[in-house]
Amino acid sequence: MKNIPNYFTLLNLVFGCLAILFILQTGEQIVILQADGYSQVNLPEKITWGALCIFAAAVVDFLDGFIARLFNAASAMGKQLDSLADVVSFGVAPSMIIYQLLRISFAQQQDGLDISIIWLLPAFLIACTAAWRLAKFNIDTEQEHTFRGLPSPAAGLFVASLPLIIWYQYFGIQNYVINKWVLYAVIILLSYFMVSRLPMMSLKFHDFGWRNNQLRFLLILAGVAALVILKWLAVPVIIVLYVIVSLAFKNRVA
Numbered sequence: 034m035k036n037i038p039n040y041f042t043l044l045n046l047v048f049g050c051l052a053i054l055f056i057l058q059t060g061e062q063i064v065i066l067q068a069d070g071y072s073q074v075n076l077p078e079k080i081t082w083g084a085l086c087i088f089a090a091a092v093v094d095f096l097d098g099f100i101a102r103l104f105n106a107a108s109a110m111g112k113q114l115d116s117l118a119d120v121v122s123f124g125v126a127p128s129m130i131i132y133q134l135l136r137i138s139f140a141q142q143q144d145g146l147d148i149s150i151i152w153l154l155p156a157f158l159i160a161c162t163a164a165w166r167l168a169k170f171n172i173d174t175e176q177e178h179t180f181r182g183l184p185s186p187a188a189g190l191f192v193a194s195l196p197l198i199i200w201y202q203y204f205g206i207q208n209y210v211i212n213k214w215v216l217y218a219v220i221i222l223l224s225y226f227m228v229s230r231l232p233m234m235s236l237k238f239h240d241f242g243w244r245n246n247q248l249r250f251l252l253i254l255a256g257v258a259a260l261v262i263l264k265w266l267a268v269p270v271i272i273v274l275y276v277i278v279s280l281a282f283k284n285r286v287a
Contacts, residue, residue, distance in 0.1 A: 035108065037100055038097045038098070038100045038101035038107075038111055039097075039108075039110070039111050039114055041093050041096050041097035041100060042093075042094075042097045042111065042114045042115050042118050043114075043118070044093045045090045045093040045094045045097065045115075045118040045119070045122055046090075046117070046118035046121055046122065048086045048087070048089045048090035048093060048122060049086070049087070049090050049118065049121035049122030049123075049125070049126050050121065051083075051086045052083040052084070052086035052087045052090065052122065052126040052129075052193075053083070053121070053125060053126050053129055054083070055079045055080065055082040055083035055086060056079070056080050056083035056084075056126065056129040056130055056133060057129060057133075058079050080130065080133055080196045081196045081197055081200045083126065083129070083130065083193075083196075084130065084193040084194070084195075084196045084197050085193075085197075086126070087122060087123070087126050087127065087189055087190065087192075087193035088190065088193060090118075090122035090123070090126075090189075091122075091123075091186050091189070091190055094115070094118070094119065094122070094123075094186055097111075097115065098115075112171060113171065116167040116168070116170065116171055119163070119167055119185050119186065119189075120160070120163060120164045120167055120185075122186075122189065123163055123185040123186045123188065123189025123190075124159060124160040124161075124162075124163030124164055124167075124185060124189065125160045126189065126193075127159050127160075127163075127188065127189045127191075127192035127193060128156050128157050128158075128159040128160040129156075130192050130193065130195065130196060131155075131156035131159060131192060131216060131219070131220060132153055132156035132157070134195060134196070134199075134210075134211055134216055135152070135153050135155075135156055135213055135216055136148075136153060137211060138211050138212060138213040138216060139152065139153075139213060141211075152213075155217060155220050156220065158220050158221075158224045159188065159192065159220060159223060159224060161224075162223070162224040162227045162228050163185040163188065163189070163227060165227070165228055166182055166183075166184075166185050166227040166228055167185055169181075169182075169228075179232055179233065179234065179235050180232070180233040180234070180235055181229075181230045181231070181232060181233070182226060182227050182228060182229045182230060182231060182233065183223065183226035183227050183229070183231075183233060183272075183276065184233065185227060187272050187275065188223045188226070188227055188272075190268055190272065191219070191223060191268065191269050191272045192219070192223070193268075194265050194266070194268035194269055195210050195219075195269075197265040198210055198265050198266050198269075199211055201264065201265060203263065203264055203265065203266045204266065206266075226276065231279070231280060232279060232280075233275070233276070233279045234248060234249070234252075234275065234278065234279045234282075236249055236252075248278060248282060251278075252271075252274065252275060252278055255271070255274060256271045256274075259271055259274075
């Protein structure tokens with residue numbers, strides 16, 4: 034019984050591995066060369082499958098903690114295993130998404146297919162800072178009831194939403210999302226917030242009273258409304274709102 038949460042954690046890891054598999058197997062056709070020398074790039078559908086696997090990993094990641102508390106089966110091994118799985122699902126897999134989106138972004142410009150890999154390496158900063166953040170979390174006793182820095186699942190979901198926003202072309206912003214400078218900005222901001230010591234709200238409910246959970250309830254309501262209106266675009270909006278609320282009310286979060 035005590036290992037049931039750990040099995041869910043391993044399922045999280047499996048989804049992370051599947052995500053990487055889909056993201057890297059982008060299909061036979063990535064670019065369509067045009068007469069003027071530029072490339073019109075289509076987003077391969079398998080990247081979106083990889084993004085959905087990251088969302089599935091997030092669901093399982095929530096369930097393993099819930100089940101551990103339900104069966105009173107929390108353990109030191111489970112804590113370590115959870116972070117190891119999260120590095121793959123919310124660190125490495127999102128880095129692969131950014132890597133592929135950067136490749137596609139550069140491929141749209143003249144001679145973009147010959148771009149040096151140096152321009153793509155910043156994508157791996159997401160994986161590095163996620164690993165740093167998770168290792169720090171495991172030894173930090175101050176993060177039992179609140180977080181210091183952006184949780185790696187939130188950063189991973191932010192990145193995972195990008196291929197889905199591009200694929201479904203919400204509000205015509207797909208060209209902005211696939212812009213290399215926007216992607217570099219995403220890398221820098223997510224990496225900074227993950228390794229920072231800024232207080233971030235924990236969404237874990239220790240009770241369901243209004244007094245102790247006002248911010249959580251309001252954030253959940255805003256999130257539901259955003260999902261109805263914005264669809265997949267709601268994911269980065271909710272995460273940005275989560276950061277803003279956490280910093281605006283940091284005295285109540287810390």
